[in-house]
Amino acid sequence: MSADPNHPQSEPEFRPHTYDGIREFNKRLPNWWLFTLYGAIVFWIAYWSYYEWFRVEPEGPAGIQLAMTRIEAAKLAATAAANLNDKSLWEMSRNPVIVEEGSKTFQSNCIPCHLASLRGKHESPAAIGPDLTDQYWIHGGNPLDLYRTVTEGVPIKGMPTWGPVLGARRISEAVAFVLSYHKEGEPMLVDPSVLPAK
Ligand code: HEC
Known part of the structure; x- marks a missing residue:
């Protein structure tokens, strides 16, 4: 021992x-x-x-994916701020981080008239905004047309002028969110309500 x-x-x-x-x-x-x-x-x-x-942050490949998407979102936002065009808005519409930001702006400003489904009048006659998910557009369906309509509004028809309220970045995100319901290259038709009466 x-x-x-x-x-x-x-x-x-x-x-x-x-x-x-x-x-x-x-x-x-x-x-x-x-x-x-x-x-x-x-x-x-x-x-x-x-x-x-609590799943605060995803791990592994999903976490890397999220980090990459955020970097991409920051780059796209910078591009959009410098040079907004149809292409950059379509790209933004495919970035989940930007679309999520746009969705928040939409939820807090646009759903009284366009509804959370974006289907507006189409879903309920009480909503005054047109359907933003179909392929018919009153003011044109190109990304820059949407951007202009939202920025300038159509006051006589009840669509507010959002430019001074939301600013360029939040409008481009909201437009990207609306575009996320669409596909680049899909047909853009003229809303029958703006065609001359027969
Ligand atoms: C007070 C009601 C109201 C709110 C709030 C509103 N809109 Fe509208 N919006 C309208 C109306 C009404 C029209 C149709 C204008 C027309 O007939 O020319 C419209 C048209 C549009 C169009 C053009 C659709 C087309 O066919 O050309 C877009 C895009 C749009 N709104 C996006 C938005 C976004 C994004 C927001 C939130 C930031 C928003 N709207 C908030 C009432 C509203």
């Missing part, structure tokens, strides 16, 4: 069990070891609740 190497003077104290002839000193675990263990438990709870229970 060998003495406790840390305290050569004291009689070594052993725990009662023996496995395969191996006996264990009855000693407290060192503090650094305990703190590492408790720290790992606290880290585990924080990590697991962040990523798994």
Whole structure:
């Protein structure tokens, strides 16, 4: 039986069990070891609740995808601010981060008249805004036409002038959100309500 190497003077104290002839000193675990263990438990709870229970941020490939989409959104927003055109608005309409921002602007400003479904009059006669999901357009269906209609409005018909209220960035996002219901290259038809009466 060998003495406790840390305290050569004291009689070594052993725990009662023996496995395969191996006996264990009855000693407290060192503090650094305990703190590492408790720290790992606290880290585990924080990590697991962040990523798994509350799903604050997606992990792995989905997290990378989200980060890339955000970078792309920032680049597109910068392009759109410098040079807004049909192409950049279509690209924005395919970026989920921008579409999500546009959706928020739409929810808080546009649904009284166009409804949350964007189908307006088509869904309910009480809504005064036209359907923004069909292929008929009163003021043109190109992205820049939508942008102009929203910015300038059609005050005599009840469509407010949003330019001074929302500003260019939020309007381009709202237009991208409307465009996300459409496909580039789809037919754009003239709304029958603006054709001359037969
Ligand atoms: C107070 C009611 C009202 C609100 C709020 C409203 N609109 Fe409109 N909107 C209309 C009406 C009415 C028209 C049709 C104008 C016309 O007949 O010329 C219209 C037309 C449009 C058009 C053109 C549709 C076409 O066929 O050419 C777009 C795009 C549009 N709105 C987007 C928006 C967006 C985006 C918002 C929120 C930022 C919004 N609208 C908020 C009433 C509204």
